[in-house]
Every structure is written in structure tokens, then in C-alpha cells.
Amino acid sequence: MGREILAVNRVLLLSLLAYALILSGLATLRGELLALALPLVFYMLLGLWRAPGTIQLEMQRRLSAERVAPDEPVTVTLTFTNTGHGLEEVLVEDVVPPALTVQDGSPRHLLSLPTGASAALSYTVRGRRGCYPFASLQVKASDYLGLVQRQKSFHTPGQLFVLPPLLRLRHVAIRPRRTRVYAGTIPARAGGSGVEFFGVREYQAGDPPHWINWRASARHAQALFSNEFEQERVADVAIVLDGRQRTNIFSQGRSLFEYSVLAAAALADAFLAQGNRVSLLLYGQFLQWTLPGYGRLQRERIMQALSHSQPGESQVFSDLGYMPIRLFPAQSQVVLISPLVVEDLSALVQLCSRGYQVLVVSPDPVAYELSYLPGRPEVALAARVLRMERDLLLQRLQRTGVQVLDWDVARPFDHLVQSTLGRPPAWLRAIGR
Numbered sequence: 111m112g113r114e115i116l117a118v119n120r121v122l123l124l125s126l127l128a129y130a131l132i133l134s135g136l137a138t139l140r141g142e143l144l145a146l147a148l149p150l151v152f153y154m155l156l157g158l159w160r161a162p163g164t165i166q167l168e169m170q171r172r173l174s175a176e177r178v179a180p181d182e183p184v185t186v187t188l189t190f191t192n193t194g195h196g197l198e199e200v201l202v203e204d205v206v207p208p209a210l211t212v213q214d215g216s217p218r219h220l221l222s223l224p225t226g227a228s229a230a231l232s233y234t235v236r237g238r239r240g241c242y243p244f245a246s247l248q249v250k251a252s253d254y255l256g257l258v259q260r261q262k263s264f265h266t267p268g269q270l271f272v273l274p275p276l277l278r279l280r281h282v283a284i285r286p287r288r289t290r291v292y293a294g295t296i297p298a299r300a301g302g303s304g305v306e307f308f309g310v311r312e313y314q315a316g317d318p319p320h321w322i323n324w325r326a327s328a329r330h331a332q333a334l335f336s337n338e339f340e341q342e343r344v345a346d347v348a349i350v351l352d353g354r355q356r357t358n359i360f361s362q363g364r365s366l367f368e369y370s371v372l373a374a375a376a377l378a379d380a381f382l383a384q385g386n387r388v389s390l391l392l393y394g395q396f397l398q399w400t401l402p403g404y405g406r407l408q409r410e411r412i413m414q415a416l417s418h419s420q421p422g423e424s425q426v427f428s429d430l431g432y433m434p435i436r437l438f439p440a441q442s443q444v445v446l447i448s449p450l451v452v453e454d455l456s457a458l459v460q461l462c463s464r465g466y467q468v469l470v471v472s473p474d475p476v477a478y479e480l481s482y483l484p485g486r487p488e489v490a491l492a493a494r495v496l497r498m499e500r501d502l503l504l505q506r507l508q509r510t511g512v513q514v515l516d517w518d519v520a521r522p523f524d525h526l527v528q529s530t531l532g533r534p535p536a537w538l539r540a541i542g543r
Contacts, residue, residue: 165249166192169189171244171267172187173185173270179272181237186204189231192226196225197223197224203217203249204217205246210270213234214234217233239274241269241414246266249262274371276413277523278380279380281528282380284345286441289344289345322336323336345443346402348444349377349378349390349445350433350444350447351374351447353370353393357448369473369519373447374412375413378390382405387402388404389401390415393433400415429454446468449473449475450470450503468513469513469515470515471515471517472504472517477518515531
């Protein structure tokens with residue numbers, strides 16, 4: 111249950127004072143000194159007689175929600191029952207994680223608990239993205255005179271996940287070089303049943319009559335031809351979230367990492383909604399790998415991993431060249447979310463050369479930092495130089511086959527994705543554009 115401490119400092123001090131008065135009175139034969147010691151002795155005897163017994167409480171913690179969005183209020187309720195001796199004065203204090211803000215109520219409660227009595231403590235907290243464990247509850251019991259105090263810590267586990275905000279993306283078009291066997295929404299570069307026209311083949315028994323291409327069949331008197339459509343399947347998608355401090359943290363503690371987390375959450379949700387098998391790799395101070403999976407359970411795993419993620423620096427993982435690409439299935443889709451630095455070019459080129467289809471979502475650090483700086487001529491000149499370097503880097507990536515989304519974070523991410531990776535309208539697909 112916990113560790114109990116008996117506070118005796120005040121008793122020791124009063125005992126020494128009373129003992130000194132008694133010795134002084136006996137040594138000097140002065141009755142007034144002995145008389146001064148009597149109230150202290152009675153005070154100590156009364157306090158020891160009314161001292162609290164062993165603290166025996168049954169504790170239960172309940173959260174109104176365990177998964178919430180940032181700054182959404184959550185009510186924490188603690189109920190406790192006294193199963194031991196009666197306690198005259200009890201101070202119950204919950205240990206709140208430092209990053210949470212108490213919005214309403216108080217985590218401290220002073221009350222009296224007779225034997226068998228029950229009470230409840232309730233307060234409301236809110237916080238930013240993260241994982242917040244509730245571990246213990248501190249209980250201090252004392253008498254009304256405050257002479258003797260007992261303290262005990264109770265283990266009351268609980269956990270609050272503040273998940274990143276989730277943007278709903280209707281469709282994200284990707285074209286990995288290899289797909290899986292299950293039906294999905296990604297063109298598989300193979301003929302079969304599907305929606306998009308793929309080619310013409312000789313008619314086979316069992317083909318629906320409306321598949322027959324009468325124009326092609328009219329050119330051959332002895333054969334019929336059927337239209338063939340491109341199969342649509344699911345694919346393996348690996349999302350790599352760049353958590354390096356050198357790419358995300360700027361002056362005065364400003365960070366692009368929260369925008370990267372928002373993009374990772376939105377893309378993971380969209381890919382899973384399309385039936386793909388999705389994994390997540392946090393690349394920063396250390397490697398945090400979420401194994402590939404499908405469906406809602408995998409979505410929950412990824413959201414919890416994103417709620418834990420924080421930027422950091424490591425000498426080992428300071429370069430993307432140390433990315434463990436063997437974790438990714440061969441010829442699968444890799445989505446890197448990173449502001450990028452010049453040294454990342456060689457690592458991404460190597461990733462493409464090994465057969466992976468690479469998509470880079472890059473929050474624009476130049477526009478982000480410029481929005482906080484004064485509009486002086488030297489600032490504009492420095493921003494122009496950095497903009498030219500970044501544009502050159504993105505152009506070199508595109509020439510090597512990397513698909514790049516340059517994201518100015520002042521623009522909504524869902525608008526950017528729908529304009530660049532959204533599914534084109536049917537009339538545009540019909541003409542092959």
C-alpha cells in the first residue's frame with residue numbers, strides 16, 4: 111500500500127523542554143519551574159492519547175477520460191474509505207504530473223474520517239500533448255493538537271494520454287512499387303478487377319459481358335477481347351518522424367516538432383483508413399519503433415506513440431544515414447516527415463536506390479522562423495539565401511525520384527494534401543491525367 115512515517119519532532123522538542131524545566135526546578139528547588147513544566151506534560155500526554163493510529167485506507171482513482179485532445183479538461187476523482195482506526199484530521203494530497211494544469215478544484219483535501227467513513231476528492235486538469243502517469247497519493251493524519259503526525263503513501267495507478275490533434279484526410283494517393291495481396295485503394299500495376307482501365311486482353315470464360323471491348327473485337331473475326339482493369343490493393347507504409355533537435359528546435363525554444371506530429375497523425379489515420387499496413391519510426395534521441403499493423407488497434411498504438419514523442423539530440427542518430435531501413439518491407443512506401451537539412455540528401459537518395467518509394471513531407475523552417483523575426487533588410491537577405499538553399503535541396507530530391515511536399519505551416523495541412531496527393535476527379539482520370 112505504501113510507506114508510513116511517524117513525525118515525532120514536535121514531541122521530542124516538548125519532551126526536552128519539559129525535562130529541562132523539571133531538572134532546573136529540582137536542582138534549584140524552585141516550584142515555579144516545576145509548575146511551568148506541568149502544562150507541557152499534560153499537553154504531550156493528551157496529544158499522545160489522541161494520536162492517530164495506523165492509516166488504513168482503501169483508495170480508488172477514476173478518470174473521466176483516458177484519451178483526450180490537447181487542452182481538453184479531464185476530471186480526476188479519488189474515493190477512499192477508512193478501514194482502520196478513526197482519524198481526526200486527514201490531509202489527502204494527490205501527486206499531479208508537473209506538466210498538467212489544475213483547472214478546477216484542488217488535489218488537496220482536509221477532512222475527518224471516522225472508522226468506516228468514505229469521502230471523495232475531485233478536481234479537473236488539462237494539458238498539452240503527452241503521456242501523464244498518476245502514481246501515488248500522499249496521506250497525512252494527525253490529532254487536533256497537531257502533536258503527532260503519521261504519513262503514508264498509497265499507490266493509485268492511472269494514466270492520461272493527451273493525443274495529438276487529428277486531421278481527417280479523405281484520400282492520400284501513393285504509388286509504392288510493391289503492394290500486398292489484399293484488396294485496397296492503391297493501384298497495383300497489375301491487370302484484374304478494378305476501376306481504372308489497364309488494357310485489353312483476349313476474352314476468357316466468366317468475363318462479364320459489359321467488359322467486352324466491341325471495337326477491338328470488331329477487328330478480329332475469330333476472337334473477342336475484354337477490357338482489363340488495374341487491380342487496387344493495400345500496401346506497406348512506413349512513417350518516419352524526424353525528432354532530431356537540430357532540425358526542429360529554433361531560437362527562443364520555438365519548435366516545428368508539433369507540426370510534424372500533427373502531419374504524422376493525419377497521414378497514419380488516412381493510410382490505415384484505406385486498409386494499408388502502417389508502421390511508425392521515431393528517429394531522434396533514440397529509435398522508437400511501432401511494429402506494422404492494420405486497423406483501429408494499430409491506430410491507437412501509433413497515437414499513443416506520438417503522444418510520448420519528444421525531440422532530442424543524439425550523436426548516433428544525428429544523420430539520416432543511420433536510419434534502420436531494414437525494418438521497412440522491400441519496395442514499400444516510406445513517408446519521411448522532416449524539416450530537412452542538406453546532409454539528408456545522400457541518405458534519401460540511397461533509400462530510393464534500394465527500391466523504396468519515398469515521400470517527404472517537409473515543414474518549411476525558413477517561413478516558420480521568418481514569421482517571428484523583424485522585417486529588417488538583413489533579415490530579408492538572410493531569408494532569401496536560406497530559401498535558395500532549401501529550394502535547391504528540394505529540387506535535387508525531386509530529380510532523384512523523391513516526392514516532396516513543401517509545407518508552409520501557416521497553411522492547413524489537409525488543404526496541402528488534398529491539392530497535391532488527393533484523388534483526382536473522375537473526368538480527369540478518364541483522360542489519363
